[in-house]
Amino acid sequence: MKQLKRNGQNSSDITFTIVNYLLFGLFTIVCIYPFYYLVINTISANDLSARGAINLIPKAIHFENYKSLIEIKGLGTATMVSVAKMVIGTGLTVIASAFLGFMFTQERMWKRKFWYRFVVITMYFNAGLIPLFITMKNLHLSNNFWVYVIPTIVQPFHIILVKTYVESLPKALQEAAEIDGAGIIKVFCKIVLPTCTPILATVAIFSAVNQWNSYQDTLIYITNQKLYSLQYLLYTYINQANSLASMVKNSSGAALSSSMVATQQTGTSIRMTVSVIVVLPILCIYPMFQRFFIKGIMIGSVKG
Template identity: 70%
Template sequence: MNKIKKKRTRSDITFNIINYAVFAIITLICVYPFYYMIINTISSNTLSANGDINILPKGIHFENYKQVLKLKGLPVAAGISVARTVLGTACTVFASAYLGYMFTQQKMWGRKLWYRFVVITMYFNAGIIPLFLTMKSLNLTNSFWVYVIPAIVQPFNIILVKTYVESIPKSLQEAAEIDGAGFFKIFYKIVLPTCTPILATVAIFAAVAQWNSFQDTLIYVTDQKLWSLQYLLYTYINQAASLATLVKNSVGGGLNMAALATTQTPTSIRMTVSVVVVLPILFIYPLFQRFFVKGIMIGSVKG
């Protein structure tokens, strides 16, 4: 059987060229800031501070990373950020899956009322001061759990999972009920394995939000042992000049021209700490990318 070859017209070729060009420009705009940060961290610090590094690195060295990783509190803050991201993401995914499934069950008492009660919190909140007082009354201030508990229930994620569960044929659940499966067994054996794409999407949202968050540390935490990596980045950026002087003094006063190129500057501090914080979360997305598009599309088709 001969394959029918579709003849490409001149307008099709023109459209493809324009389309690829536009997306190439958008990709470049998105990627260049990260590339700019990285090449400035491995280039001569004097050239970087003068704004001479734009396209290619010059005077390549890796001393910035060695010095920044020695900054006080960085390992502890990294551990806090990793712990809150892993635990917070797991709790958010489980809560979103369970509540999304519950809100699709006709047997649930007051299902529509509770669903609307959850959704309305997307539009209204009491504000920072009442929220702080609530956290304080619950003894969550200066506690690791202030990073996890308030972020467990996310209405947007619940809506995505609920919509996805509604796309699953009801015959699967009905067949399981006929075979004697209970409510929780259906949830673990039928719903969770089927909802892998949307749960991966929720995991990406939750992980990025947890890793990038620093305002909760700013508002609720004063104990430096509980500072997250992002908040430490925030303080380091604000104190970049004094940190550069501190590192310079620790290296020693007698600096030659070769050593001057690797001596910390406010710019090198900002760039290097930013890269250290941003890179880990950039490696998360490729792991879930194959689920992301399918999950977000199916989870948002129905209203």
């Protein structure tokens, strides 16, 4: 309070600042609590977690849920597949979105409006699952790693985002580069890409989250276990573990000791543990891109 007064703020300014801090602090707690709730329930007694008794403080802490998850057969390979498809898929999607979004702003492009509408219309209409599966099979992409990457490279929504952003940039940038003899590729690489960092970071986050969370592509196209993604492996683990937990619970009855009951897996503990594992990488990646959202995009680019 004294510090605020030293800065020359009157009482109304001080009150406004305090209220802002309180509101944003409360909003932060509301955002963080769901993940905190997941974590404390995965390390608490599973019987208490199943009854909804864990809300703020973990009880009877143990790590059996994570140990069981680590012991899943093929977990390492599935993790490598998911990381590879996320990194490669995101990189190619960002490059394709940036280049197509830039090209669709160029009036010299042959049939520009036609091709732009041709891409956008795919957001609303598609052939359906069976024709898509037949297409992928005819292209020899079923049971192939590239089935995770190639169908996701061109994303109309991302292209629209980049196109709209490029249109907001001063045309003088490109005109000056062309006067100096730069071709279309050089303009794209040297002028457009550096100034589009914020929107490309946004596209990268969207693409990375979609790639990481996707499991239906494995379900539809993949039967080779070596190509299973982490999400699909965890999806099958949830189904199998839920069934096993129900069988153990129904067959053992009161024969289990209190310590065994606390660590015996339940449907709730399995779902929460898998949720933590799936969400954690995205939470680690997001801060790396966060700085691009607040960074200036036109630093000394045009001077009047």
